[in-house]
Amino acid sequence: MTLAKKSSALASACLLVVGACAQSTAPQWGQCGGIGWTGATACPSGWYCSVSNPYYSQCLQGTVTVTVTPTTSAGGGGGGGTPTTTASGGSSTLAPGYSFIRAVEDPNFHKYLQSEVLNTASDAVLGSPGTASQFQITGGQLIQNANGTPLYAVVESRANSTVMKLKMSWSTTPTTAGTFVFSGDTVEWSISTIARPQNNAWLVCPDAQGHADVYINLGPYSYQTPAGCADETIHAYTGATATARRDIDDSEN
Structure with missing residues (x-):
């Protein structure tokens, strides 16, 4: 083989290698x-x-870089006895089949759904990524995995037609009123007795202690917002751990 042909073959090989690298790396x-x-x-x-x-x-x-320390959850319940791992300085590592749920609008950007008193039947709040809970929606129930024990999202009854927000809390008993669903990655709630302009409209209203309590918004999104409250939509997030990082296009997920 002549020197020119050898050089041509070598160049072709290099191009092939570069092409393979380009295809294997985003x-x-x-x-x-x-x-x-x-x-x-x-x-x-x-x-x-x-x-x-x-x-x-x-x-x-x-x-x-994530350092994990395995910890075993209590058996039974919504977690099915699945072991969880705790990330150093962050939330528990997401278990298979579960999602974190978080807001994506200010002033509650990337605050995560959880119990006011962690892993207990208490008010539903948005809080730190480091204490984010994990969820499934099954049979219309929004279910929190509270260290292996299932907690069910319940929405208070509407006292009369003038009430435009309904508080959500956690119970050890499944709800018999209303249905939760994921629409894409957005959490929606509906009930046959109430017509809502948007089933994905939520409100976050601080209580006297400063907890970010979560409410169903029965009115139109971002219109006639109750004093002190913020309009929100809440979304599933399936990253390995909960994060507060603001990424590109975070307005949609």
């Missing part, structure tokens, strides 16, 4: 995963693949 800020994604899942050096929602993961700058 670009900076590019998609790197999600349901149905068939492209590259690795990110460039100095970048990591961040899960935004079940359908989209993105390469972001930085690195992620």
Whole structure:
């Protein structure tokens, strides 16, 4: 083989290698995963693949190092006795089949659904990512896994037609009034006796102690908002751990 042919073959081989590398590594800020994604899942050096929602993961700058300490949940209940792991400095690692639920609008951006008194039948609140609870919606029930014990979301009854917000709390007994569903990643609630302009409209209203109590909004979203409250929608999040990080396009997940 002549020197020219050898050089040409070497160049072709290098191009093939570069092409393979390009196909196996997503670009900076590019998609790197999600349901149905068939492209590259690795990110460039100095970048990591961040899960935004079940359908989209993105390469972001930085690195992620998580130290976990296994802890076993109490058996039975909504967790099915599934062991959980606790991330150092963060929330529990998300168990298979569960989602975190969080708000994505200010002033409650990336605050997470949980019990006011953690893992107990108490008021539903939005709180720190580090204490975020995990949830399933099954048979119309919104179920919190409270260290292996199921807690069910219940919505207070409407006293009369002038009441425009209904408080949500947690109970050890399933609800018999109203139905929870995921619409995409958004949590909705409906009941046959009340017509709502938007089934995904929620309110967050601080109580006297400053807890961010969660209410069903029976009125239109972002209109005639009760004094002291904030309009919110709340969304499933399936990242490995709860995070308060503000990513690109966080307005939608």
